[in-house]
Amino acid sequence: ExxxxxxxxxxxxxxxxxxxxxxxxxxxxxxxxxxxxxxxxxxxxxxxxxxxxxxxxxxANGGLSQLEKRLYMSKGSEAAKEAHIDLTRRRDKRENVKNHFLTADGEDI
Structure with missing residues (x-):
């Protein structure tokens, strides 16, 4: 066989x-x-x-060149920076919501 x-x-x-x-x-x-x-x-x-x-x-590949990979997928790319900022904002907001009861003046978040 x-x-x-x-x-x-x-x-x-x-x-x-x-x-x-x-x-x-x-x-x-x-x-x-x-x-x-x-x-x-x-x-x-x-x-x-x-x-x-x-x-x-x-x-024959339709993939990205080395330079394109670096621009789109690296830690220093604009997309990665935006994702990092968004994650930080959501994390801060979540912490503020958890600690809202600690504010004495009752200000909204």
Missing amino acids: APEEVVSFRNGAQLTLGTWKEVVQLNFVRHCLQSGFQIQLLTNDTLQMMFGADGRILN
């Missing part, structure tokens, strides 16, 4: 291997490269040829 091994990538692309030869090669390369396996398979022409993968399809 022929095995079927599927390698899934972060960008949603998949590589399906259907022979014992390819599966044994895949396991050997995975063992040798360990955590660098996927990036090597995405960029290394020899590995792509070995497994019959098309590098253009594997590398």
